[in-house]
Amino acid sequence: MGVCPLPKEGIYDKKKSEDLSEWYTQVIEAAGIVDRRYPIKGTHVWLPYGWKIVKLLDSIIRREIEATGHEEVQFPTLVPESYFKKEAEHIRGFEGQVFWITRAGYSELEERYLLRPTSESAMYPLFSLWIRTHKDLPLRIYQIVNVFRYETKQTRAFLRMREFHFFEAHTAHATYEESEEQIKSHLKVVERVIKDSLRLYYIASIRPEWDKFAGAYYSIGIDAIMPDGRTLQIATVHQYKDNFSRAYNITYKDEKGEEHYVHQTTFGMSERLVGAIVLAHGDDYGLILPPAVAPIQAVIVPITFKDVEESVLTEARKIYETLKNAGIRTHLDDRMDETPGSKFYYWELRGVPVRVEIGPKDIEKDQVVLVLRTTREKRCVPRSDLVNAVKTALREINDYLLKRHEEEFKKLMYDVDSIEDAKKILEEKGRAVIITGWCGSEECADELMRVLDLKILGRDLYGRKKHKKCPICGRESLGDVYLAKTY
Numbered sequence: 001m002g003v004c005p006l007p008k009e010g011i012y013d014k015k016k017s018e019d020l021s022e023w024y025t026q027v028i029e030a031a032g033i034v035d036r037r038y039p040i041k042g043t044h045v046w047l048p049y050g051w052k053i054v055k056l057l058d059s060i061i062r063r064e065i066e067a068t069g070h071e072e073v074q075f076p077t078l079v080p081e082s083y084f085k086k087e088a089e090h091i092r093g094f095e096g097q098v099f100w101i102t103r104a105g106y107s108e109l110e111e112r113y114l115l116r117p118t119s120e121s122a123m124y125p126l127f128s129l130w131i132r133t134h135k136d137l138p139l140r141i142y143q144i145v146n147v148f149r150y151e152t153k154q155t156r157a158f159l160r161m162r163e164f165h166f167f168e169a170h171t172a173h174a175t176y177e178e179s180e181e182q183i184k185s186h187l188k189v190v191e192r193v194i195k196d197s198l199r200l201y202y203i204a205s206i207r208p209e210w211d212k213f214a215g216a217y218y219s220i221g222i223d224a225i226m227p228d229g230r231t232l233q234i235a236t237v238h239q240y241k242d243n244f245s246r247a248y249n250i251t252y253k254d255e256k257g258e259e260h261y262v263h264q265t266t267f268g269m270s271e272r273l274v275g276a277i278v279l280a281h282g283d284d285y286g287l288i289l290p291p292a293v294a295p296i297q298a299v300i301v302p303i304t305f306k307d308v309e310e311s312v313l314t315e316a317r318k319i320y321e322t323l324k325n326a327g328i329r330t331h332l333d334d335r336m337d338e339t340p341g342s343k344f345y346y347w348e349l350r351g352v353p354v355r356v357e358i359g360p361k362d363i364e365k366d367q368v369v370l371v372l373r374t375t376r377e378k379r380c381v382p383r384s385d386l387v388n389a390v391k392t393a394l395r396e397i398n399d400y401l402l403k404r405h406e407e408e409f410k411k412l413m414y415d416v417d418s419i420e421d422a423k424k425i426l427e428e429k430g431r432a433v434i435i436t437g438w439c440g441s442e443e444c445a446d447e448l449m450r451v452l453d454l455k456i457l458g459r460d461l462y463g464r465k466k467h468k469k470c471p472i473c474g475r476e477s478l479g480d481v482y483l484a485k486t487y
């Protein structure tokens with residue numbers, strides 16, 4: 001295991017509980033995830049430990065999306081301007097964020113290229129060549145690539161980047177009904193990846209008209225609450241209907257030979273998930289990684305003293321083999337120039353879920369000591385029960401992370417029927433997610449957002465309707481909406 005070259009002490013001195021923003025900035029570098037010193041704004045260098053987390057995350061995404069019939073592709077990074085110019089809404093949405101390539105070598109290009117901000121405009125001209133008849137449908141592909149967006153707001157590691165790691169699935173279907181089924185399937189993948197593997201609790205809502213993806217028929221946003229009460233969009237699922245297929249002329253012939261436009265969906269996630277893991281699960285001691293994406297799930301720290309070094313190391317190596325053979329990602333920290341104490345600190349900062357300690361006394365008693373990263377609880381475990389005990393600890397850590405995030409989440413959510421109640425809560429709590437009714441009119445939405453100084457995330461996806469009336473106009477509510485400060 002390559003050890004991160006960054007300084008381990010000194011750089012990291014903020015507590016999460018005291019200054020979340022500063023803690024976040026420090027911990028992602030101190031824990032060896034990224035180096036932010038690259039001289040282009042909104043980009044960073046993934047370090048070996050951070051990149052291992054990303055690769056584990058990608059492998060989970062691949063496993064889950066391929067289980068729903070998607071195949072992986074790889075499109076070029078560059079998109080010709082003529083491809084991009086086909087869908088008007090899409091252009092309006094992305095134009096201001098596009099990086100252009102206008103020169104190559106010594107000459108001006110005849111046609112400008114853009115660096116993909118997302119891949120609709122690269123893929124759909126090809127879809128129109130690939131799809132001929134109903135037999136070519138459904139088409140389900142995905143890719144995991146870097147995309148580029150010229151962010152004008154302040155950039156933030158993982159959360160707001162100009163170049164970022166991106167997953168995008170694109171599908172095409174014969175009918176709208178089939179594309180709606182695909183949306184449901186995407187939402188199940190969201191649940192499997194974000195909740196089951198990353199242990200993050202989230203809300204799903206239909207974005208308001210003015211906030212949907214450029215060119216979409218409707219957009220579903222997946223938001224998780226961070227400890228400061230702000231929400232972070234960590235996944236989106238879009239129904240395009242035939243909006244893009246009309247622009248890109250993607251048609252198929254049915255059994256009778258009649259020509260129809262396809263219906264399309266997309267589903268996207270990005271390195272923001274890494275940011276969400278850091279913010280939601282970490283603590284004053286550093287990261288806490290969910291076992292599914294922990295490059296090291298158990299680290300063995302031998303407690304050595306003079307004269308017994310060799311015997312302790314021999315036992316530590318046996319423990320390493322046993323855990324590794326049981327399929328647990330294990331690392332033996334046998335550095336001799338570091339004290340056990342500084343190793344504890346080092347691996348806690350990196351969020352390794354379970355620490356296994358073995359010293360001369362443990363050898364005598366035929367036991368090991370396990371320490372859980374979440375609660376820092378210590379457990380003496382008989383050697384014969386080692387594998388079982390580590391697996392149990394990983395399971396408990398997994399349960400704990402989701403439960404804790406859900407509890408913290410729910411503590412920051414408030415149902416209100418009136419503006420007065422909402423204001424009172426915001427005054428008392430500082431930050432909160434407000435849930436209330438909404439008649440659906442844009443004027444009421446503007447007024448709601450203005451008086452509360454919050455953003456409407458959207459209407460609850462599953463039809464939650466606890467509030468009967470719109471708190472602005474008093475008309476009937478179409479369903480509960482979530483309002484929050486967002487990242």
Ligand SMILES: [Zn+2]
Nearest residue numbers: 439444470473
């Ligand atoms: Zn209203």
